[in-house]
Amino acid sequence: MSNTVDIIMPESEEATDATVIGWFVSEGQAVEEHDPLLEVSTDKVTLEVAAPASGTLSKILVADNERIHPGHILGIISTGNHEPESTPEAKQSTHASATVPVSKTETGSTRLSPLVKRMVAENNLDVKKIKGSGRDGRITAKDVEAFLSIPRQSSPATGGDDFIPHTPMRRKISDHMVDSLLKTSPHVTSVFDMDMSTVIRHRQANRYAFQKRGGRLTITAYFLVATARALQKNPIVNSQWEEDGIRLMRDINIGIATALGSDGLIVPVVKRADRLSLMEASETLNGLVEAARQNRLTREDVQGG
CATH class of the missing domain: 2.40.50.100 (RNA polymerase II/Efflux pump adaptor protein, barrel-sandwich hybrid domain)
Known part of the structure; x- marks a missing residue:
């Protein structure tokens, strides 16, 4: 019994x-x-x-x-x-x-949950490269997400963005954030002071050299380059929420809000900003702003940001 x-x-x-x-x-x-x-x-x-x-x-x-x-x-x-x-x-x-049959993503000694198996299969991952944080080193969904968030080089022939399926935890967090935004939490604005003295000195020392090359070195160009570098180091920020997962964007495209006087506001997009030097970023930025104010932007100029 x-x-x-x-x-x-x-x-x-x-x-x-x-x-x-x-x-x-x-x-x-x-x-x-x-x-x-x-x-x-x-x-x-x-x-x-x-x-x-x-x-x-x-x-x-x-x-x-x-x-x-x-x-x-x-x-x-x-x-x-x-x-x-x-x-x-x-x-x-x-x-x-x-x-x-046992695939290359699974070994006899590796016990994976159904969710982890699905994430591994969908992303064609080798579990031997993923460090597990669960009991006895078991790989969890969080471990797979952390592995997928690591920037990886892609072949130009394949291209495309990475895709991370949503876990139940991420879905729940999303629900809480929406509820907080719409129903429960008051909203505040935070303001931070930043020491820009180094940037200002660099601009003063180099703006005439930029002018000789036909460019105009603005503070916005520094923010553009700094933002692109930050997104390179934190690729999960350069992502898009979709119904079934998070899409990590391969390209770093940054929209620049441009005032048009009484006509309102438009946001041209600097494409692949992470590949631009400060000079190239300045030239691209000035060209887009000028085109916006002269109503010469194309559809391509305002897409992909």
Whole structure:
């Protein structure tokens, strides 16, 4: 005769709801106490729920992507010395798992959650290059996101932007930010002082040399180059939110708001600003601003920012 032990979603400090990412084991499989059973994601962290006892996972009560809360019963473990019954489904599952080819993104010693497997497959990643931060070095979705955010060189022939699928955590954060913006939080404006003395001295020392080459060295050109360098070092900022993920833009294109007097405002775009020297950035910027004020901008000049 065997007893049963409930697998319970642990309490957290914030008692927040979570989303089931995926189970590491299937019904009928033997588990050891403290083995990771499933991965869940709150709006702040991704965590693993461990087995409260050794035995057989006899019942899974929550499915992938299901919302759960602290104290929620996630599944049932049967304890005792009996072997799990060999059902046709279990036999089929065992046979299927034995015949599934192992891809280069997975090794026998690497246990990945369903979400991590999907992210690895969609981005054609080698898990051997990803450092895991989970229990026993297990790779989590957060680890994959961190790896994808590292700038990588792409072949000019392939081009295109990188794409990071949304995790349940990121979706929840997005929901909270929208709620905060529209419903709950008051809004303030922060103003920071910055020491521009070095920039001003550099401009004074070089503006006549720029004028001789037909350029006009403005403070905006410095901000343009500095912004491009910052985006190079922090590529996740140069991204676009989409329904299913975040698109990391290969090119750094920066819009420059340009006043048109009583006619309003327009935003021409400096393309691939990270590839421009200060002189090139100044020339490009001045050309776009002048074209804007003379109503000579093309559709291309205001797209892609």
